[in-house]
Amino acid sequence: MNAAASRTRATRRPTPFKIASLAVITVVAVVVAYPFVRVVWRLFWVDGAPSVDPVERAFTAPGVGELVRDSTLIVAVAGACAVVIGSLLAWLNERTDARIRGITGIVPLLPFLLPSIAMAIGWTLLLSPRAGLLNVWLRDLLGLAGIEIETGPLNIFSIHGMIFCYFVVLVPYVFLFVSAGLRNMPGDLEEQARVAGAGSAGTFWRITLPGLKPSIAAASVIVVWFGFAMFSIPLIIGTPAGIDVLTVRIVRLINFTYPPRTDLAVSLSLFILVIVGGAWALQVRIMKSGMFVQAGGRGAHASTVRLGRLRWPARAFIAGFLVVSGILPVLGLLITALNGFWTPNIHWGDLGFDSFRRVWEDELTVSAFGNSLLLGAVAGTGIILFAALMAVHVRRDGGVVTRLLEAAIRLPIVVSGFIVIVGMILAYSGPPFELQGTFVLFVVAYMATSIPQASIVSDAAAAQVSDDMVEAASVSGAGDGRIFGRVQLPLMAPGLVAGWTLVFVNITGDMEVASMLASSRQPVVGFQLLDTYNKGEFADLAAMALMLVLITTLCVLIGTGLGRRLSGRSERRVRTARNK
Amino acid sequence: MTSLIRRAAATALTLAVTGALLVGCGGGAAEDAKRPRDPDQAALFDKAVDEKAVYVYSNLEEVLNKRLSDGYAKAIGLPVTIEKIASSSINTRFASEAEARAVRADILVSADCSFVRAQVGKGIVVAMNKANVPGYEKYPENFKLDGGAVPSIQTAPYGIGYNTDEINKAEAPTTWDDLLDPRWKGRILMTSPKGSATRVQVYDFLLESRGERFLRDLGAQAARFYPDTGQAVAALAAGEGAILIPTAGQVTGAGAKKGAPLAFNLPEDTTGAPLCAGLSAQAPNPNAARLFLSYLLSKSGSEAVNGVEELYTAGPFDQGVKLGEKYKQPATVTEETAAKVGAALGTG
Numbered sequence: 021m022n023a024a025a026s027r028t029r030a031t032r033r034p035t036p037f038k039i040a041s042l043a044v045i046t047v048v049a050v051v052v053a054y055p056f057v058r059v060v061w062r063l064f065w066v067d068g069a070p071s072v073d074p075v076e077r078a079f080t081a082p083g084v085g086e087l088v089r090d091s092t093l094i095v096a097v098a099g100a101c102a103v104v105i106g107s108l109l110a111w112l113n114e115r116t117d118a119r120i121r122g123i124t125g126i127v128p129l130l131p132f133l134l135p136s137i138a139m140a141i142g143w144t145l146l147l148s149p150r151a152g153l154l155n156v157w158l159r160d161l162l163g164l165a166g167i168e169i170e171t172g173p174l175n176i177f178s179i180h181g182m183i184f185c186y187f188v189v190l191v192p193y194v195f196l197f198v199s200a201g202l203r204n205m206p207g208d209l210e211e212q213a214r215v216a217g218a219g220s221a222g223t224f225w226r227i228t229l230p231g232l233k234p235s236i237a238a239a240s241v242i243v244v245w246f247g248f249a250m251f252s253i254p255l256i257i258g259t260p261a262g263i264d265v266l267t268v269r270i271v272r273l274i275n276f277t278y279p280p281r282t283d284l285a286v287s288l289s290l291f292i293l294v295i296v297g298g299a300w301a302l303q304v305r306i307m308k309s310g311m312f313v314q315a316g317g318r319g320a321h322a323s324t325v326r327l328g329r330l331r332w333p334a335r336a337f338i339a340g341f342l343v344v345s346g347i348l349p350v351l352g353l354l355i356t357a358l359n360g361f362w363t364p365n366i367h368w369g370d371l372g373f374d375s376f377r378r379v380w381e382d383e384l385t386v387s388a389f390g391n392s393l394l395l396g397a398v399a400g401t402g403i404i405l406f407a408a409l410m411a412v413h414v415r416r417d418g419g420v421v422t423r424l425l426e427a428a429i430r431l432p433i434v435v436s437g438f439i440v441i442v443g444m445i446l447a448y449s450g451p452p453f454e455l456q457g458t459f460v461l462f463v464v465a466y467m468a469t470s471i472p473q474a475s476i477v478s479d480a481a482a483a484q485v486s487d488d489m490v491e492a493a494s495v496s497g498a499g500d501g502r503i504f505g506r507v508q509l510p511l512m513a514p515g516l517v518a519g520w521t522l523v524f525v526n527i528t529g530d531m532e533v534a535s536m537l538a539s540s541r542q543p544v545v546g547f548q549l550l551d552t553y554n555k556g557e558f559a560d561l562a563a564m565a566l567m568l569v570l571i572t573t574l575c576v577l578i579g580t581g582l583g584r585r586l587s588g589r590s591e592r593r594v595r596t597a598r599n600k
Numbered sequence: 601m602t603s604l605i606r607r608a609a610a611t612a613l614t615l616a617v618t619g620a621l622l623v624g625c626g627g628g629a630a631e632d633a634k635r636p637r638d639p640d641q642a643a644l645f646d647k648a649v650d651e652k653a654v655y656v657y658s659n660l661e662e663v664l665n666k667r668l669s670d671g672y673a674k675a676i677g678l679p680v681t682i683e684k685i686a687s688s689s690i691n692t693r694f695a696s697e698a699e700a701r702a703v704r705a706d707i708l709v710s711a712d713c714s715f716v717r718a719q720v721g722k723g724i725v726v727a728m729n730k731a732n733v734p735g736y737e738k739y740p741e742n743f744k745l746d747g748g749a750v751p752s753i754q755t756a757p758y759g760i761g762y763n764t765d766e767i768n769k770a771e772a773p774t775t776w777d778d779l780l781d782p783r784w785k786g787r788i789l790m791t792s793p794k795g796s797a798t799r800v801q802v803y804d805f806l807l808e809s810r811g812e813r814f815l816r817d818l819g820a821q822a823a824r825f826y827p828d829t830g831q832a833v834a835a836l837a838a839g840e841g842a843i844l845i846p847t848a849g850q851v852t853g854a855g856a857k858k859g860a861p862l863a864f865n866l867p868e869d870t871t872g873a874p875l876c877a878g879l880s881a882q883a884p885n886p887n888a889a890r891l892f893l894s895y896l897l898s899k900s901g902s903e904a905v906n907g908v909e910e911l912y913t914a915g916p917f918d919q920g921v922k923l924g925e926k927y928k929q930p931a932t933v934t935e936e937t938a939a940k941v942g943a944a945l946g947t948g
Contacts, residue, residue, distance in 0.1 A: 083948065272795070447700070554830045
């Protein structure tokens with residue numbers, strides 16, 4: 021019996037690790053999918069027979085054509101720009117000498133650290149037509165040139181304004197995924213291409229870009245997904261602009277319509293389901309094609325591309341992005357927080373820290389910070405480890421059952437987080453679970469909202485781990501559990517750390533779960549932000565958001581540092597294994 | 601790596617245990633309980649001492665929740681837990697829990713009276729006039745809705761906010777009709793009726809009292825429609841517009857206190873945003889809940905809820921803002937009302 025045959029048999033035989041993995045995945049799938057199935061079942065199964073009414077309702081809902089058109093247009097334009105710019109920023113930072121250690125790696129992530137409600141308000145403070153700080157400063161400048169206008173010149177309350185905000189929010193996701201992909205991708209092929217005479221652009225186009233397919237595919241799915249799921253930005257900027265998008269209409273149907281039109285909300289979600297489902301199917305196809313470079317195969321440390329004369333323009337481009345996406349909205353928030361309320365007439369000498377003090381001295385807010393950070397750390401860690409386990413399991417044993425379980429975990433959230441959370445309250449509040457009023461219900465809700473995102477990252481990370489490494493470990497006698505812990509997890513580490521950052525920041529700044537489950541007894545940051553927003557206390561909201569940014573930045577810095585360390589370790593491990 | 605995972609797992613476990621400890625703190629002891637002298641209240645008290653802390657889902661400001669629980673502790677001394685929930689989700693949460701037969705809240709205090717009224721119709725909330733709450737028969741009639749089935753415990757009358765840097769007090773509009781003056785065209789910020797039932801109610805009040813033409817002309821005066829009062833009042837303070845409707849004095853007052861150039865005019869004929877109370881038909885602590893309601897619907901309870909001047913609310917026992925004779929309770933919101941208002945205003 022040869023080694024290959026015995027190996028094949030070994031992979032087919034269910035090991036304790038495989039059985040345990042399948043059991044864990046099954047439990048999570050049931051926990052996440054049951055509430056969703058419960059809500060949807062009642063809509064598609066009426067009076068003991070299947071019903072197509074929800075589909076009919078989706079197509080006949082008032083203004084649905086305009087709603088789908090505007091939503092798709094905004095996500096498509098903003099998403100395409102985000103994929104291009106995010107990938108370019110990642111490449112500049114990971115592969116070129118435009119990189120400035122400790123700065124260029126963080127810059128593109130800045131907008132990602134601001135909770136979306138704070139980002140939307142930050143831009144409102146800057147670009148409202150009459151009172152926007154930036155508009156007032158621009159008008160003053162134009163006045164010096166003899167041009168007098170009363171409003172503008174920029175207007176955030178427009179389709180351009182919405183696309184811009186979506187773009188700024190989506191870039192960090194692309195940057196995170198593509199950066200992780202670049203770190204995982206061996207640089208020897210690029211090096212050989214350059215030695216063979218290909219220029220930087222040629223190498224990028226023919227070698228780097230094809231190698232990044234899984235990461236770019238994952239980033240694109242996330243961009244489509246997050247684009248269609250955004251709520252705060254379309255609510256705060258789209259409503260004054262007179263533009264409705266699918267998510268805002270769905271939430272209004274659940275929370276602001278009486279009786280709640282859950283049926284129509286679910287029906288409208290079908291459009292998002294089809295679009296995101298399509299994007300996901302495309303990602304799966306790209307992963308299956310295997311047309312990309314895997315870590316651990318013939319890895320070598322990537323050398324730095326010298327940009328020559330383009331080095332400083334590249335750095336200026338990164339700095340420009342920093343100013344536009346991060347510094348400006350933070351500046352708007354900071355000035356408002358220091359002033360006590362939003363006004364274009366700033367008395368610079370009167371600025372003070374009263375808003376920060378009020379936030380810091382409010383027991384409920386402090387408690388909210390503690391809860392959110394704790395939930396982010398605990399749920400975030402659990403979710404990313406689970407996503408890694410699922411990715412590895414699906415890759416090795418991608419049978420029908422596993423694929424169904426994966427779909428059960430991923431699909432519910434596409435139909436709007438708010439619907440899933442209502443389903444969770446219905447399913448788990450009462451006996452036998454009795455989870456109402458506990459943080460366990462938060463964790464379950466975060467599992468539903470975050471595992472799908474985390475699994476996109478972990479799938480990309482798993483796809484870049486070479487099967488050779490796994491087989492080599494298997495031949496050496498290591499069990500599946502040991503291979504997962506000692507080989508796959510370390511090799512996936514850079515991607516997983518990026519995923520953890522994504523999940524952690526999303527949970528700490530989350531508004532969806534917070535608005536439905538949090539309260540004064542169980543405060544989280546999102547709940548407090550929503551409360552201050554509803555009262556119009558923008559200074560306190562700005563102070564709170566900036567404090568959250570400081571704390572999450574610290575956490576992300578630790579996360580990315582850890583990612584780099586683990587990346588270095590896995591590279592060394594790969595080199596050692598290859599040499600053996 | 602393995603040690604790293606072990607360390608991460610240990611940290612996660614510690615955090616999880618700490619998190620678990622954070623769960624479920626609340627309620628209070630009944631050590632200082634005082635048996636009321638009123639025989640009906642006393643009878644409820646005797647049964648309530650064997651029940652758990654009465655649980656309230658509330659849309660009230662946190663400062664008022666605190667005043668209410670402190671007042672109840674002083675008056676009766678039995679434990680009460682008041683949980684503030686976002687106004688956008690309180691109804692969904694209450695209805696979902698009732699459907700799941702996992703009712704946590706004995707009492708609901710919601711900013712959406714249409715919702716409470718509808719729950720009474722469905723039997724999910726008990727009609728207050730049939731709930732045997734001691735003293736309710738003396739509750740002022742003008743704060744009873746649907747013949748007493750639903751009590752309003754507080755109302756924030758709607759009026760006109762303005763920016764004092766943009767308009768001086770003498771020229772600021774004081775009536776709804778003043779808003780059609782051509783000089784305000786493009787200078788009025790409005791909150792969209794799409795986001796809340798209470799805003800539909802105030803636009804519906806204007807439609808019913810002045811006709812569809814008035815509402816259409818008013819919509820044409822708008823500079824912009826904001827999704828929430830909070831965002832709109834911040835924009836008013838910044839000078840994005842000169843006037844804001846509809847708004848409550850509480851919102852502009854809070855901004856003015858921090859130095860924002862905001863002021864408020866209350867038209868004589870107006871409506872308001874009432875908060876309504878309801879007793880859950882599946883209340884886990886029915887006697888404690890009725891005893892608490894007898895306090896909430898008393899003069900002392902109303903003083904706790906309406907006694908903060910800067911919140912600019914009116915209570916049933918003449919506390920707070922004095923409502924004009926032409927003040928009208930808002931009508932129940934239906935889908936048709938919302939559609940009619942949206943069509944007239946041009947918000948769709």
